[in-house]
Amino acid sequence: MRYLTLAPAVALGLALPAVAQNPIDGMRPDAPELAPYGARPVGVTTQSFTDPDRIDVVRATDDAAPTADRTITAEIWYPxxxxxxxGTDYTALMRDGATEVTLTGRAxxxxxxxxxxxxxxxxSHGYPGNRFLMSHLGENLASKGYVVASLDHPDSMYQDMGVFPSTLVNRPVDQAFMVDALTGWADHPVGAMxxxxxxGIVGYSMGGYGALIYAGGGLSQAxxxxxEPSWYNAPGELLARNAAGADAHAALADPAVKAVVAIxxxxRNRDFWDAAGLAGVAKPLMIVAGGVDDVSSYPAIRQIFEETTGTDxxxxxxxxxxxxxxxxxxAPEAAWQVSEATGEYHFDHxxxxxxxxxxxxxxxxxFVTAFMDLNLKGEAEKAEYLDLVELAADxxxxxxxxxxxxxxxSYWKGFADRSAHGLRLERRAAGK
Known part of the structure; x- marks a missing residue:
């Protein structure tokens, strides 16, 4: 991720207030209809779950694949x-992996x-990230009748960025493990609900990569x-577990997963999939993207959209x-200043x-509320919020x-007049 460089005069004008306020529950007056919090009060708990004897990609070599316990911490919001x-505070690390910030919310x-x-x-966050990066969505969905678990992925967090192949191998496995752990968590009052x-799975960037694999999109042989480049190399054949046709990849499939949002x-910008592999995605899918994304590449994201022909x-x-x-x-208030840890701005993270x-x-x-309500709760009327004129401005x-x-x-349902400009929603049916 690139860093924002500000002129000194601009930086001087961005002095922090005496007490930084970092709300995650902001709601603009022009927010679309399904965005506001629901009627349910929200609770939150922090829990950790351990997958014993997972292959340790960081220590693996071409000749050896040692194992270690892999512990994933989750921030869990619930009705x-x-x-x-x-009302609560969250203590989170910022992008520099060192600066603590206090976030405020409603749970x-x-x-x-x-x-x-x-x-x-x-x-599931990106590389790097943490469980608080999409906390705004976690609290919001819980108020509408969901249990929401936002994960900390080891080797992918701000403070523990490990070699990239660990993320490439582990991300869909982490997601599958946590679904199994949480759906088997009936001895806890939250798990019992x-x-x-x-x-449903929501993944951002590398979280979206993992979600597509978990949903059936096996990786390409390429x-x-x-x-080359070596940064993408997993030792031995460890990445092959996520390949199209691999037994380990097929074993990830879970009929309980009924909706995937990949942001x-x-x-696809690095040919981790081909059309045949992406055709294996078998879950209802919503992709969210910036039209000039130059990290995952918007044209490559459009390829994913066109090639996931196995699903709506x-x-x-x-x-x-x-x-x-x-x-x-x-961006937390601290991100508007140069980080003492890195000497850089992290605002543009x-x-x-x-x-x-x-x-x-x-x-x-x-949109996530409409998509999840439709696919996880069976609320057929929410389809009206997704069946729209393609270009909002039209x-x-x-x-x-x-x-x-x-x-x-024909203006977009749920949006005030003239408030959806700049958005486009395209649809494809399975088989097309």
Whole structure:
């Protein structure tokens, strides 16, 4: 990720307030209809789960594949009991891997669980990232009746970035392991609320890479056999476990997973898939992308959209946005200053040069709510929020003075008039 360079005069004008405020629950007045928090109070708990004897890619060589326990920490949001008082702080590390920041939200730490049964959504960050990067989405979905687990992926976090092949090999395996761990967590009051048969995955960047593999998109032979650049090389044949046709890849498939959201998914830009491998994706899919993404490459993301012919899918594009489209929370106040740890700005790890973070977060909350409600809860009426004129700016506004929609009205459902410009939503049916 590149770093933002500001002129000294600009930097002087960005002095931090005495107490930095970093809310994750921002809601703009022009947020689309399904973006606002739901009626349920939200609880949050931090839990760790250990997968014993996982292959340790960091220590592996071409001749040896040692194993080690792999522990994944998750921030888990859930519907809380009625009367729960909202509000909590989160202590998170910033992009520099050293600076602690305090985030504020609406969840109540260790609140009593509401009881009942709710779908599970697993959130998977990029390389690097952490479990708080998409915390805005986790809290939001929990208020609408979901249990949401946002993961810390070892070797992919700000403070422990390991060799890249660890992420290439482990990301879909982490996701599958955590779905199994959480759906088997019935001895905990939060785990007891999880509907074991209704699971969604949201992955950003390398999280999207993992989600596509987990959803059935096996890697290409070109990716498995690649030896240059060396940064992509996994020792021996470790990456082959994620290859199309591999038994280990087939074993990842989980019928409980019924919806996948891949935001800026990385990999097609480096031929980690081919058309045959991507055709194996078998879960309802929504791809979210910035129209000028130069990390995962927008043309390559469009290839993913065109080549995932085994499923119904959507592509939501933020025109002129780059790789940070929709997913990251607003840049913490500390990111507006030079990091003492690195001597650099980390503002552009979170922000986009064109779009406002809160605006993008609200739009993502709206569409993920519609997509998950449709596919995990069976709320058929939410399909209306996804069946839209492709280019929002082409939508026709036809309203009477009292606001009643006329016969020619085709502006995007859920968006105030003229507020969806800059967005495009494309659809493809399975087999096309």
């Amino acid at each position: 809380a009991a009625e009367g729960t008082e909202p 109540a730490r260790e609140a009593q669980a509401a009881g009942g049964t709710f779908p599970l959504v697993v959130i 999880i509907d074991d048969d209704a699971v 990716a498995i056999e690649r030896r 800026g998914p990385w990999g 899918r959507l592509l939501l594009t933020f025109e002129n946005a780059n790789h940070n489209a929709a997913a990251p929370m607003p 979170y922000a986009d040069a064109v779009w406002d973070n809160v605006r993008m977060n609200n739009i993502l909350q709206h 939508g026709v506004i036809d309203r009477a003075e009292d606001g009643t929609e006329g016969p020619d009205h």
